[in-house]
Amino acid sequence: MKTESRLEKVISAGHFAVTAECGPPKGSDVSVLEQKSKHLKGIVDAVNVTDNQTAIVRMSSVAACAILKQMGIEPVLQMVTRDRNRIALQSDLFGAYALGIRNVLCLTGDHQTFGNQKAAVGVFDLDSIQLVKTVRDMREQGKIIGGEDIQGPPKMFIGAAENPFADPVSWRVVRLAKKIEAGVDFIQTQCIFNLGRFEEFIGQARDMGLTDKVSILAGITPLKGVGMARYMATKVAGMDIPEDVIKRMSGVAKENQADEGIRIAVETIQRVREIKGVAGIHLMAIEWEHKVPEILKAAGLAERPQV
Amino acid sequence: MPVKGASISIMETKPVKIVVYHCRNLQLFKPGEQKIFTRSRPGLSLIAIPCSGKVEAHHLLTTLAGGAQGVLVLACGEKACRYLEGSMRAHKRVDYARWWLQQIGIEPDRVEFVHIPPNDPGALDKFLKEFTFKLESLETIPPVAKIQTG
Amino acid sequence: MIVAELKPISEIRNMLDRYSSILVVGCDSCVAECAAGGHRETMLLAAALKLSYGKDDKSPVITEACLDRQCVDDFINRIADQVPEHEVILSLGCGAGVQALARVYTDKPIIPALDTLFIGETQMRGVWQENCLGCGQCKLGYFGAVCPVTRCSKKLMNGPCGGSKGGRCEVDNDILCGWDMIIQRLQALGELDRLSEYVPPVDWSTSHSGGPRRVVREDQKP
Numbered sequence: 001m002k003t004e005s006r007l008e009k010v011i012s013a014g015h016f017a018v019t020a021e022c023g024p025p026k027g028s029d030v031s032v033l034e035q036k037s038k039h040l041k042g043i044v045d046a047v048n049v050t051d052n053q054t055a056i057v058r059m060s061s062v063a064a065c066a067i068l069k070q071m072g073i074e075p076v077l078q079m080v081t082r083d084r085n086r087i088a089l090q091s092d093l094f095g096a097y098a099l100g101i102r103n104v105l106c107l108t109g110d111h112q113t114f115g116n117q118k119a120a121v122g123v124f125d126l127d128s129i130q131l132v133k134t135v136r137d138m139r140e141q142g143k144i145i146g147g148e149d150i151q152g153p154p155k156m157f158i159g160a161a162e163n164p165f166a167d168p169v170s171w172r173v174v175r176l177a178k179k180i181e182a183g184v185d186f187i188q189t190q191c192i193f194n195l196g197r198f199e200e201f202i203g204q205a206r207d208m209g210l211t212d213k214v215s216i217l218a219g220i221t222p223l224k225g226v227g228m229a230r231y232m233a234t235k236v237a238g239m240d241i242p243e244d245v246i247k248r249m250s251g252v253a254k255e256n257q258a259d260e261g262i263r264i265a266v267e268t269i270q271r272v273r274e275i276k277g278v279a280g281i282h283l284m285a286i287e288w289e290h291k292v293p294e295i296l297k298a299a300g301l302a303e304r305p306q307v
Numbered sequence: 308m309p310v311k312g313a314s315i316s317i318m319e320t321k322p323v324k325i326v327v328y329h330c331r332n333l334q335l336f337k338p339g340e341q342k343i344f345t346r347s348r349p350g351l352s353l354i355a356i357p358c359s360g361k362v363e364a365h366h367l368l369t370t371l372a373g374g375a376q377g378v379l380v381l382a383c384g385e386k387a388c389r390y391l392e393g394s395m396r397a398h399k400r401v402d403y404a405r406w407w408l409q410q411i412g413i414e415p416d417r418v419e420f421v422h423i424p425p426n427d428p429g430a431l432d433k434f435l436k437e438f439t440f441k442l443e444s445l446e447t448i449p450p451v452a453k454i455q456t457g
Numbered sequence: 458m459i460v461a462e463l464k465p466i467s468e469i470r471n472m473l474d475r476y477s478s479i480l481v482v483g484c485d486s487c488v489a490e491c492a493a494g495g496h497r498e499t500m501l502l503a504a505a506l507k508l509s510y511g512k513d514d515k516s517p518v519i520t521e522a523c524l525d526r527q528c529v530d531d532f533i534n535r536i537a538d539q540v541p542e543h544e545v546i547l548s549l550g551c552g553a554g555v556q557a558l559a560r561v562y563t564d565k566p567i568i569p570a571l572d573t574l575f576i577g578e579t580q581m582r583g584v585w586q587e588n589c590l591g592c593g594q595c596k597l598g599y600f601g602a603v604c605p606v607t608r609c610s611k612k613l614m615n616g617p618c619g620g621s622k623g624g625r626c627e628v629d630n631d632i633l634c635g636w637d638m639i640i641q642r643l644q645a646l647g648e649l650d651r652l653s654e655y656v657p658p659v660d661w662s663t664s665h666s667g668g669p670r671r672v673v674r675e676d677q678k679p
Binding site: 082086108109110111113114122124125126127128129130133134145161162163166167168171174175177178181182190238 | 610611612613614615616617618619620621622623624627628629634637640652653655656657658659661
């Protein structure tokens, strides 16, 4: 065990891990977090807290993680390199660890032009791979960038994201290898609708011996309706939603589409469980957190291990 | 002093200043004919150029700033241009000059790009009559200080 | 070269309206190449200003001049006789030119007519592309001569982000993904192995992050 992370314990013990996601409020309203965590507490192994996702200003991820921790939930701190330089990032890692956070997901972040502060400067002092290595060096060597010793080094379980569907496709496995080199412990993928392509990606990773070195959690997002499916297929970067999925959603009456979306999600979960090299799922039911227990129950994953 | 509004009285007392840049390859005038053409049309200046593509956007605005009320660029058809791209470039430059006029708040129609058939001064005459009529209905651009170059 | 664009004439007029004699000065180097501030554009702007003022019943003195280069004193000094005769200089130089004029003509307000944008190349007539951010630590040799700092919207050094789609950047479909270009070029050159190596955090202290920069060469001084 490299850390005190509960998520690491679950994975090391050989269980199929389940993580979910929670977006902080667009302000200081803690009750939003209380509402969301009601549906997730005890249902999943850890909960990701997003970091100003799509460059929209929300409560700081570190603060929201600390609040979730107080509520008895294991948080995964998402950290983007878009908004903060290496001084702030390393400082936040110290603070997060001091507040009891044990997992961090290192990301670059959506470009600032996507959000509600389009005129902001994009920092990008580090990229996500450099951030992974920084967190790893903190844990393994007790040093910050530049080599100075840390007074009480944070020991985080390190995650990163991977998108098997982004271009250039040939490059995705090479980039995964680079992240593992840099120190990544677990990967959460972009949400999967194209199972064929995902299987290919895992196959390539397996062939390169990468699935032995890193725990890959397959991303799952339940579709609420055909509108959402079409929007994601056309407007969201790096998304691959095959035509037959959209046909399946549109072939059902509007009031039944949400249920169909959940059915598709459950089927996807069942299929990825069978792929050798997949260590768990990352369920992203954004603004639909109350559906998480239902989905996990239908997929046979409702009983979380006590570690 | 700037004169606003009244059109008929201007026509009778002050001829509208128009400058026409015409491509030599249109062969509109035989030797000596250009002078005769302009003599009977006060306010008109004809300037022959080796290709319509010789005209640039700044020439057009400078011509207006120098006192012309309207500027025409007469060009060969875009596929007929002897220098291949000249006519096409001239067209783009006239469009650009018109955009500038719009930004300033002056009528873009004061500058026009025209295809006249070769050897056809009659066609020019017809166009000039219409152009003059149009210009007379617009507010006169007031006379501007002489251009000084450094 | 440096690429700039002409400001809207309304903005230029706003900045100039308190003055009654204006010396309009162009630059025939970079900004002439990008058709923003060369002698042609200077003549055009001067004529446009005259027409614009005339429409408002105003007639400030407007004089045109053009320098070969507006960032070098030897050229800047060539308008020394005309400057005292005018209240203001309207510069069609890039930001460097505007400020160099201010350093030389210390008692004259200098107004910029251009918005200076970037260091870039002329891809074809009428199209200019940013390609260098002056980071001060050129690593182009490791990236197939495509700059990850400039051509990648996020300055990534270790490969593309998840938003790259069809060779295009997530920010705008008109922006080519810098990393896609790097990978393709290295692939064509047979040097893709250069990208398997981890690139550590960049030292930004040689860029503007370290403060405004200065180069001094004693061997070049008079």
